[in-house]
Amino acid sequence: xxxxxxxxxxxxxxxxxxxxxxxxxxxxxxxxxxxxxxxxxxxxxxxxxxxxxxxxxxxxxxxxxxxxx
Numbered sequence: 001x002x003x004x005x006x007x008x009x010x011x012x013x014x015x016x017x018x019x020x021x022x023x024x025x026x027x028x029x030x031x032x033x034x035x036x037x038x039x040x041x042x043x044x045x046x047x048x049x050x051x052x053x054x055x056x057x058x059x060x061x062x063x064x065x066x067x068x069x
Contacts, residue, residue, distance in 0.1 A: 028065075029055060029059060029063070036058065037055060040052060
């Protein structure tokens, strides 16, 4: 039995995977670099930051790499 109470969850998951791929919640910095860079450019352009911040500055250095065991 499904542990999710969303109707048609299997169909939604299949459609999401077809549209966004299997790893639609990626966690690695490298996988999200383009999105983070775009966000930070807009953030700076709108005057919300005094300088252009790099994605690496958002996270502790120990999180910049990912490892699989």
